[in-house]
Amino acid sequence: MSPTLFDRVWREHVVEELADGVSLLYVDLHLVHEVTSPQAFAGLRREGRRVRRPERTLATVDHNVPTGDRSLPIADPVSALQVDSLDANTREFGIELFGLTSPRQGIVHVIGPELGATQPGMLIVCGDSHTSTHGAFGAFAIGIGTSEVEHVLATQCIVLSKPKNLETRITGCRAPGVTAKDLILALIGKIGTAGATGHVIEYTGDAIRALSMEERMTVCNMSIEAGARAGLIAPDEVTFAYLEGRPRAPQGKEWGRAQERWRTYRSDPGATYDATVTLDASRVGPQVTWGTTPGMVADITGRVPDPAQFPTASEREAATRALAYMGLEPGTPLEGIPIDRVFLGSCTNARIEDLRAAASVVRGRHVAARVRALVVPGSQRVKAQAEDEGLDRVFRDAGFEWRNAGCSMCLGMNDDVLGEGERCAATSNRNFEGRQGKGGRTHLMSPVMAAAAAIEGHLVDVRGW
Amino acid sequence: MVNPFVRHRGKVVALPRANIDTDQIIPKQFLKGIDRTGFGPNLFHDWRVNPDFELNHPTAEGATILVTGPNFGCGSSREHAVWALVQYGFRVIVAPSFADIFLANCYRNGLLPVRLTESDVDRLIRNAASGSYELVVDLEEQIVTHERGGFSSPFNADPYGRQLLLRGLDEIGRTLLEEERIVAYERSHL
Ligand code: SF4
Numbered sequence: 001m002s003p004t005l006f007d008r009v010w011r012e013h014v015v016e017e018l019a020d021g022v023s024l025l026y027v028d029l030h031l032v033h034e035v036t037s038p039q040a041f042a043g044l045r046r047e048g049r050r051v052r053r054p055e056r057t058l059a060t061v062d063h064n065v066p067t068g069d070r071s072l073p074i075a076d077p078v079s080a081l082q083v084d085s086l087d088a089n090t091r092e093f094g095i096e097l098f099g100l101t102s103p104r105q106g107i108v109h110v111i112g113p114e115l116g117a118t119q120p121g122m123l124i125v126c127g128d129s130h131t132s133t134h135g136a137f138g139a140f141a142i143g144i145g146t147s148e149v150e151h152v153l154a155t156q157c158i159v160l161s162k163p164k165n166l167e168t169r170i171t172g173c174r175a176p177g178v179t180a181k182d183l184i185l186a187l188i189g190k191i192g193t194a195g196a197t198g199h200v201i202e203y204t205g206d207a208i209r210a211l212s213m214e215e216r217m218t219v220c221n222m223s224i225e226a227g228a229r230a231g232l233i234a235p236d237e238v239t240f241a242y243l244e245g246r247p248r249a250p251q252g253k254e255w256g257r258a259q260e261r262w263r264t265y266r267s268d269p270g271a272t273y274d275a276t277v278t279l280d281a282s283r284v285g286p287q288v289t290w291g292t293t294p295g296m297v298a299d300i301t302g303r304v305p306d307p308a309q310f311p312t313a314s315e316r317e318a319a320t321r322a323l324a325y326m327g328l329e330p331g332t333p334l335e336g337i338p339i340d341r342v343f344l345g346s347c348t349n350a351r352i353e354d355l356r357a358a359a360s361v362v363r364g365r366h367v368a369a370r371v372r373a374l375v376v377p378g379s380q381r382v383k384a385q386a387e388d389e390g391l392d393r394v395f396r397d398a399g400f401e402w403r404n405a406g407c408s409m410c411l412g413m414n415d416d417v418l419g420e421g422e423r424c425a426a427t428s429n430r431n432f433e434g435r436q437g438k439g440g441r442t443h444l445m446s447p448v449m450a451a452a453a454a455i456e457g458h459l460v461d462v463r464g465w
Numbered sequence: 466m467v468n469p470f471v472r473h474r475g476k477v478v479a480l481p482r483a484n485i486d487t488d489q490i491i492p493k494q495f496l497k498g499i500d501r502t503g504f505g506p507n508l509f510h511d512w513r514v515n516p517d518f519e520l521n522h523p524t525a526e527g528a529t530i531l532v533t534g535p536n537f538g539c540g541s542s543r544e545h546a547v548w549a550l551v552q553y554g555f556r557v558i559v560a561p562s563f564a565d566i567f568l569a570n571c572y573r574n575g576l577l578p579v580r581l582t583e584s585d586v587d588r589l590i591r592n593a594a595s596g597s598y599e600l601v602v603d604l605e606e607q608i609v610t611h612e613r614g615g616f617s618s619p620f621n622a623d624p625y626g627r628q629l630l631l632r633g634l635d636e637i638g639r640t641l642l643e644e645e646r647i648v649a650y651e652r653s654h655l
Contacts, residue, residue, distance in 0.1 A: 015650040016643060020624040024643060026650050036543060038499035049637070052647075064497060078497035085499045129542040129566060143542035145570035146501075147636070155640045157647060161625060163565070193484060194536040194562060227539065229565050293484050293539075314534060314583075318483045413493045432486045432540060434511050 002268035005234050006165050006200050009140045009265060013123045015157055022161045028122040030152050031108045032059040032095065034082040035413070036127030040150035041089040052156040054094040058117060061086055061100055062107045064413035067376050067403035070100060079414065093153070106379020106405040109133040109347040113217065114381055116246025120235035120262040125152055130347050130429065131230075132223040136216035137243075138235035138265045140200070143224065163229045164274040166199040170207040172282035177463035179357070180215035181349060181427070181446035183207065184222040185287035187279050189297040196228035199274065202267065203233045207281035213242035214353045221348045222429050225294040234266040288334055288459055289431045289444040291322035296431075298334060300449070300461045306330035325433055326441050327421065334459050337443070339423045342373035342454040343436070344400070344447055346410040346428035350378030354427065354447040355386050359394040361451035361465055367399035368457025374401045374416065376408040400454070412437045425453035467575040469633035473556045474601045474612075475529030479593040480519050485533060486540035487567070491549040504545055505552030524596025530557040532589045537578075538567025547574045557602045559609070561586050572626035575633065577604060585618050592616065604630060 003011070013025040030053075037059070044051070051057060064079040074080040083100060090097040098104045104111060109130050112118040120138035124131060127149040134141035144158065152158055170183055188195070201223050203216075211219065216233050223231030240259055243249045250258040285299040296319070298305070307319035307330065323330065328337070344350065344358055355377065367373045375395050377383035383405055386392055392402045409416040410428040418424050418440025427450050431442035443459060452462040495507040512518045519525060531550070537560040538546060547570040550558065556576065561583045563571075571578045579602060581589070592598045592611070601610050604627060610617040622630075629636065 012654070016646045018625075020628050022625040024640065024646070026647070026654065035496055039501045039544075042499070042501075047637070049641075076497075082497055082499060127542055129540065131542075143566050145542055145544035145547070145566060145573065147544060147573035148569065151637050151640065154637045155643075155647065157640055157643075159625070159636065159640065161623070193539060194564075197536070197562060197565060227536070227564065293486075314483045317481075321482070411488075411493050413496065430486075430488070430540065432488045434492055435488050438492070438511055 002271040004165050004267040004271040005202055005232055009121055022159050024157050027125050027152050027156050029124045030057045031126035033108050034061045034086040035063040036146050038085045039146050043150040049154045051093040051153045057095045059090045059095050060098040060108050063407045065406045066414050067406045067408045103380050107347045110378035116243050116249030121265045129224045130221050133217050133221040135220040135230050135232040142230050164199045166196050166201045167273040167276040168201050168203050169205040170279045170281050171205040172280045174281045179446040180218040182284050182287045184219045185297045186284045188226045188294050193293050193295040194227040196226040199228050200230040201228045214351045218348055235262050286449050292325055292433050300334055304328045304330055304332040336458050338458045339425045339453055341424040342450050343409040343426040345376030345408050348429045349427035349447050352382050352385050355391050358447040358451040359391045361448050362398045363394050365455045367454045371457050373454040376403045377405050379405045409436050425450040467633050470575050470577050470630040472603045476527055477530045477593040477598045477600055478525040478528035479590040480533040481590045483534035484536045487543055487546040490546040496545050504549035508549040508553040529554055531555050532559045535561040537563050539564040542566045544570045547576055551576050572629040579620050581618055
């Protein structure tokens with residue numbers, strides 16, 4: 001049978017077929033952060049085990065680090081405890097750490113690609129569900145729990161049963177103002193937040209080929225919001241151009257050889273998938289979520305839906321709960337819903353292209369009077385590059401706060417949280433109840449849409465700006 | 466190493482909602498520890514402040530089987546969600562479907578996820594309303610039953626997850642026994 005991209009990557013990593021339908025797979029790259037690793041290191045220590053391949057392990061602090069002044073100690077003692085623990089653990093087990101004061105620190109899914117550590121055909125794991133981001137390079141990249149983190153640290157292997165393969169073919173030309181974020185939100189709206197459960201998604205089609213590397217990362221990032229284990233895009237010239245010259249990418253003679261090998265990571269023309277869904281990019285408008293799951297999403301020109309219109313009892317119940325939580329009435333036009341906060345950040349949309357796009361909307365304008373807006377670059381490198389390009393000035397002049405890198409208000413583990421009832425236009429990936437702070441109301445959208453909302457003080461269609 | 470799960474009998478509490486995510490199961494303000502313990506009291510914290518929340522009902526006291534809606538455990542990969550459920554006292558979660566990473570985490574912590582059809586789950590939710598409804602969940606036989614009859618439904622556990630649960634297996638110890646294979650792989654591939 002003709003293999004798919006995923007079949008190829010999977011097959012290459014099988015160390016052994018085990019009983020009960022699972023395989024032992026070799027992990028090429030293990031990314032570690034402060035929140036899901038302490039218990040794994042403690043487990044190793046308790047059992048007297050070592051890290052099998054420290055050189056294939058990279059650590060950074062991102063989830064709960066403050067994004068304000070880095071010269072001050074971390075005010076929250078429990079956050080400080082996790083950051084200090086990672087420092088001690090990586091020292092003890094010989095793992096490289098991009099710590100709080102490193103110029104390379106950042107969100108784990110931003111720095112992996114940025115370093116060129118993320119490469120086509122790899123099996124990449126991290127104790128974080130958005131590890132799917134790295135699939136944009138044609139890697140099989142999955143989020144794992146802490147017990148599995150400990151397993152990978154000790155064995156450099158992971159035990160998995162092979163997921164099914166869902167092809168998502170996205171074709172057609174995006175309209176101006178429509179971004180990769182809108183494509184993935186529209187897809188999740190179409191197939192649902194459990195639409196790809198048990199599957200990995202391979203994204204194919206000319207609309208995917210037309211995306212930049214950073215846009216592909218945005219798409220793969222939110223595969224998990226569609227329920228998928230991972231998202232993959234076959235590598236091509238765009239991928240190679242992005243990786244060339246990055247510190248961890250192959251150099252010199254190795255580079256040519258690597259490229260040759262990477263070209264084999266693709267699906268055969270006649271490859272068969274377990275299922276295929278399609279999306280016409282030319283029919284997708286800017287998307288915003290109105291509810292408390294990423295699947296509760298609509299075109300900005302739409303209205304808050306009436307729960308009574310949903311087909312099943314459980315959907316009606318979920319929509320009713322969501323609207324109550326979001327403080328929204330059925331039938332309200334989405335455009336015009338007033339917001340209090342704007343968050344430009346997260347592993348979905350805080351890379352340099354995202355900041356450039358948002359800055360182009362903001363330039364020469366000012367954040368609406370009652371809105372507090374925040375830019376949190378995905379990494380310190382992104383931050384430095386943005387500053388070189390003068391983007392920080394554009395944001396600051398417009399009234400945005402300009403921060404250091406981290407997950408920040410994506411999950412509100414540090415001080416950047418929404419207050420009860422506050423409504424936020426966010427470029428992150430989850431709008432669950434309380435995600436950005438207890439009682440906080442999140443509307444997910446693209447960076448340009450969030451930037452426009454900051455200026456207007458309400459949700460607004462960025463097309464035509 | 467966790468306690469094996471073979472058969473469990475316990476009281477059922479229902480939480481009839483779809484898409485309960487890991488941020489609800491254990492809100493992130495409680496994730497800052499470095500231990501695996503202490504999460505139980507904060508299970509569903511943001512919902513439990515509401516006195517009408519299902520788990521606050523006196524009849525929910527002592528329940529060990531949670532019956533809930535589809536796509537349970539969606540969201541993050543954080544195992545803290547499973548630790549919180551286990552430490553609160555749950556041994557079984559019954560739902561029409563679960564998120565993938567959550568399932569993997571359950572098997573490694575002695576928590577049994579049971580997939581039943583939506584209509585069976587609806588029946589259990591109605592039955593649980595009595596406040597004293599008990600079920601027997603048998604992983605060996607892969608069947609959920611109410612002892613006095615009235616409900617009986619087989620289920621298909623993930624074969625590997627089932628072995629992890631039945632044996633309370635030390636997965637790392639087992640993989641380390643494959644050292645030769647791993648070394649061979651490294652020789653031929655790296
Ligand atoms: S930015 Fe948000 S989604 Fe991404 S890794 Fe951090 S917390 Fe998770």
